[in-house]
Amino acid sequence: MNTISAYRELTDAHKLQEMRNELEGGFLTVIRHYQAGILHRPERIRQAIRENDPEQVAMESHSLKSVCRQVGLLRMGEMAAELEALGNSGILDQAESLVEQLVASSVTANHELTHFCSGAALPRPFFDKGRQPD
Amino acid sequence: MARILIIDDDEPFRIHLGTLLRNAGHVVLEVDCALHALDKIALDPFDLLMTDIFMPQMDGFELLSTLLRRHPRIRVIAMSGGGTGMTPNLALNVAKKLGAIELISKPFQPGEVIRAVDRALQADPT
Numbered sequence: 322m323n324t325i326s327a328y329r330e331l332t333d334a335h336k337l338q339e340m341r342n343e344l345e346g347g348f349l350t351v352i353r354h355y356q357a358g359i360l361h362r363p364e365r366i367r368q369a370i371r372e373n374d375p376e377q378v379a380m381e382s383h384s385l386k387s388v389c390r391q392v393g394l395l396r397m398g399e400m401a402a403e404l405e406a407l408g409n410s411g412i413l414d415q416a417e418s419l420v421e422q423l424v425a426s427s428v429t430a431n432h433e434l435t436h437f438c439s440g441a442a443l444p445r446p447f448f449d450k451g452r453q454p455d
Numbered sequence: 456m457a458r459i460l461i462i463d464d465d466e467p468f469r470i471h472l473g474t475l476l477r478n479a480g481h482v483v484l485e486v487d488c489a490l491h492a493l494d495k496i497a498l499d500p501f502d503l504l505m506t507d508i509f510m511p512q513m514d515g516f517e518l519l520s521t522l523l524r525r526h527p528r529i530r531v532i533a534m535s536g537g538g539t540g541m542t543p544n545l546a547l548n549v550a551k552k553l554g555a556i557e558l559i560s561k562p563f564q565p566g567e568v569i570r571a572v573d574r575a576l577q578a579d580p581t
Contacts, residue, residue: 343565347474354467383509387536388467391562 331426332433336393349438356434358388359397363427366404367420370413378416379408392434397426457502457576461485462492462518463534464510468561472505475565476572489513496526503575505559508535508546519553530575536561 341348362385369377382405389398400423407416459481463469469485476483484501486492490513492504504522508515515533522529533550535558537543547558556578557571 340565343478344471344474345478347478351467351471351474354470358465358467383536384465387465387561390536391468391471 331394331396331430332437333393333395334437337434337437340392352392352434352438355388355392356431358385359392359394359427359434360431362388362401363420363424366401367424369408370416370420373413375408375411375413377408378413379405382408394430397423397430400426456480456482457572458482458500459484459503459505459572460492460495460501461505462487462489462510462515463505463507464488465507468507468534472563472568475568479569479572481572489515489518492518493521496522496529501529503530503532503572505532505534505572508533508550509537509541516549516553519550519555523554530578531555532557532559532571532575534559534561534563 337352340352344351362381366378366381366385369375369381382401386398386401386405389395389401400419404416404419404423407413407419459476461469461472461476461483463472463485464487466487469487473483473485484495484499486495488510489506492506495501496504506515506518513521515535519531519533522531531554533547533555535543535546535550537546543560547555547560551558557575559568559571
C-alpha cells in the first residue's frame with residue numbers, strides 16, 4: 322500500500338476535458354459506461370476477496386486498473402494494480418483493507434465524475450495537488 | 456469510411472473506441488468476445504478488426520491465429536494493457552508475430568488510435 326500516491330485528488334479534470342473535446346456529443350454516454358465500471362468493479366473485487374478467490378481478484382482488479390487509467394483516475398488505478406498483484410500472489414491478507422479504501426474512492430470518484438458531467442467545475446479540494454490526505 | 460469490428464470484453468473501452476471511430480466517419484460494430492467476433496466475420500466482411508488480447512474464453516492470440524487462417528487478408532489491430540505475467544509490450548509483440556499489423560497500448564491515446572487505424576487501412580493486407 323506504500324506505493325499509492327498521497328495526492329488528494331481522485332479525478333483529473335484536464336484528462337476529462339480532453340475526453341469531452343475528443344468525443345463531443347458522445348462524451349456523456351462514454352463516461353457513464355466508465356462510471357458503471359468504476360462503481361461496480363470494486364464491489365466485485367470485495368466479493369472475490371470474501372470468497373477467497375485470488376484469481377478473480379486479479380482479473381477484476383486488472384480490468385478496473387485499465388478503466389481507471391483510461392479516464393485519469395490514477396490513484397484508484399494504483400490501488401487496483403496493488404490488488405491485482407495481491408491476487409496474482411495468491412495471498413489476500415492485505416487485500417481487505419485496501420479494497421475498502423478502493424470502494425470508498427470509487428464512490429467519491431463517481432460523485433466527482435457526475436459533477437464534471439453536469440458541466441460544473443470540480444470542487445476545489447479535489448485539485449489541491451500535493452496536499453496530504455486527511 | 457471503413458467497416459470496423461471492435462472486440463473487447465471491457466464495455467467502457469468498446470463504447471469509447473466505437474464512439475471515437477464513428478466520430479472519425481467509420482461504420483463500427485462492437486462485440487464482447489472472440490467467439491461473437493468469429494460469428495460476425497462469417498456473416499459480414501470487415502475492413503479492419505481491433506481486438507483486445509486478454510479476454511475470457513478465447514483470447515486475442517487464439518482469435519488472431521484462427522482469423523488469419525480463415526481470412527488471410529484481414530487487417531487486425533491488437534490492443535492490450537498487459538495481463539497476468541505479461542507486460543503490454545510483450546503481449547503486443549506476440550500479437551505482431553501472429554499477424555497484427557498495428558499495436559495499441561492501453562490506456563490508449565485517441566489520436567494514436569485514429570492514426571493506427573488510418574495506417575492499418577492503408578496497409579497492404581497480404
